[in-house]
Structures are given as C-alpha cells and as structure tokens.
Amino acid sequence: MTLISGHGGxxxxxxxxxxxVTAMFTLSGGHVFPLYDAAVKADPPLRLVDVRHEQTAVFAAEATARLTRAPGLAVVTAGPGVTNSVSAVTTAWFNGAPVVLLAGRAPDYLWGRGALQEMDHVPLLAPVTKRAWTEHDKLSVAASVDEAFRLALTPHRGPVFCDFPLETIYDRAEVELPDGPMPAPAGPDADDVARIAALLGSARRPVLVLGSD
Incomplete structure (x- = not known):
C-alpha cells in the first residue's frame, strides 16, 4: 500500500x-493548473509540452502511444479546451490508440450559475471514447485516473476521458495509490495465426495490408 498526499493533480x-507516462501534452488553462504543478514536482518530472491548440495535444498523445506502445496523456482545460480536442479524440478512437484525456470542469458548487467555461463535457466525448465520466470526489481522483489508463490499455484499446470539477482537482487529500497488476498485452489468437500461416503458405504473390492496431 502506497499513501500519497496532495491535491488532485x-x-x-x-x-x-x-x-x-513521461510527457503531458497540453494547452495551459487555469482549470488544470494542479496537474502542471504535480508534473514539474514529480520525481522524475513529467515533460510538459505546451502546444497552441488542444487538438494538437491529443494528436501528440496519440502519436506517442502508437510509437512507444505506452499510453499517451493529454490534459485540457474546461469548455473550449475540451471541445477543441474532440476531432483528435475521434481519430484515436478509430485508430484504437490508448490515449487518456484529462480535463478541468467548472466547480460543482457553482454549477448552473454560468461559471467560467461551464459545460457538461461527457455527452460530447462518450460516443468516441471507451468511457467518459466526471469524478466529483477528491478521494477518488487517483482511482479514476487509474481506471482511465487501465481501460485505455485493455483490448480493444482506445481513448478514455475523465474530467474533474475545480474543487476536486485543487483540494488536498491523502489517498491510497492504486497498485494492482497492469493490463497484460493481448496476444494473437492461435487459430488466427494458423489461418494466416496457411494463407501465406498457399499464396503465389501475397500482399499484406498492416496497421498499428
């Protein structure tokens, strides 16, 4: 059991x-400042890559995931920060890329009063992610982020979205860090391998069409 004390970031x-994860791709926004603070104070620190459009942040996270076979991480601020990322998340969805997108959200205690960039992001992301949800409990941030990475890496791989209200990500808490077994890579089906081998063995001029998923 590992206890960790600090804000949600x-x-x-x-x-x-x-x-x-070794890099966080983002466009700076106040709703997610605790994530930046934690990234630079981590040991070793996460590399912060500040881009000029949230779509680029998610594309970069996807490229990292596909090249390294480790999950890619993108962080965006609330409202337009999330909406700007949807096209890139959709690409990761079609490509089966394990991308985790974390986002800020207007505070719960002001919800419905027109707070800065107040928007319910989950309905936008749900159709193009394996799961999209809001974590409201400051004691469950670590568990939700762990669930996001686990889902992203579990076959069929793909993007996962989770956002956090302002007070959830800024408030401090002491929590137990999840430490269960990591998702195991999926191996090929033996029957599929035998069928492919038979096709190749009987082919005169084989053509292979291969992808990264």
Missing part, C-alpha cells in the same frame, strides 16, 4: 507515472 500524475 498530485494523485493523477503519480498514477500516470506508474503507467510509464
């Missing part, structure tokens, strides 16, 4: 590092 970054 500290919890999230600690979990991301456990999954082999």
């Amino acid at each position: 500290t919890q999230a970054v600690a979990v991301a590092r456990r999954y082999g």
Whole structure:
C-alpha cells in the first residue's frame, strides 16, 4: 500500500507515472493548473509540452502511444479546451490508440450559475471514447485516473476521458495509490495465426495490408 498526499493533480500524475507516462501534452488553462504543478514536482518530472491548440495535444498523445506502445496523456482545460480536442479524440478512437484525456470542469458548487467555461463535457466525448465520466470526489481522483489508463490499455484499446470539477482537482487529500497488476498485452489468437500461416503458405504473390492496431 502506497499513501500519497496532495491535491488532485498530485494523485493523477503519480498514477500516470506508474503507467510509464513521461510527457503531458497540453494547452495551459487555469482549470488544470494542479496537474502542471504535480508534473514539474514529480520525481522524475513529467515533460510538459505546451502546444497552441488542444487538438494538437491529443494528436501528440496519440502519436506517442502508437510509437512507444505506452499510453499517451493529454490534459485540457474546461469548455473550449475540451471541445477543441474532440476531432483528435475521434481519430484515436478509430485508430484504437490508448490515449487518456484529462480535463478541468467548472466547480460543482457553482454549477448552473454560468461559471467560467461551464459545460457538461461527457455527452460530447462518450460516443468516441471507451468511457467518459466526471469524478466529483477528491478521494477518488487517483482511482479514476487509474481506471482511465487501465481501460485505455485493455483490448480493444482506445481513448478514455475523465474530467474533474475545480474543487476536486485543487483540494488536498491523502489517498491510497492504486497498485494492482497492469493490463497484460493481448496476444494473437492461435487459430488466427494458423489461418494466416496457411494463407501465406498457399499464396503465389501475397500482399499484406498492416496497421498499428
């Protein structure tokens, strides 16, 4: 059991590092400042890559995932930060890329009053992710981020979205860091391998069409 104390960003970054994440792709926004704070204070720190459009952040996270076979991490701010990312998340969805997108959200205590960039993001992301949800409990940030990475890596792989209200990600708490077994890579089906081998063995001029998924 590993206890970790700090704001929600500290919890999230600690979990991301456990999954082999070395870079956070983002466009700076106030709703997610604790994630940046935790990234630079981590040991070793996460590399912060600040882009100029949230779509680029998710594309970069997807490229990292496909090249390294480790999950890619993108972080965006609330409202337009999330909506700007949807096209890139959709691409990761079609490509089966294990991308985790974490986002900020207007605070719960002001919800419905027109707070800065107040928007319910989940309905937008649900159709193009394996799961999209809001974590409201500051004691469950680490568990939710762990679930996001686990889902992203579990076959059929794909993007996962989770956002956090302002008070959830800024408030401090002491929590137990998830430490269960990591998702195992999926091996090929033996019958599929035998069928492919037979086809290749009987082919006169074989043509292979291969993808990264």
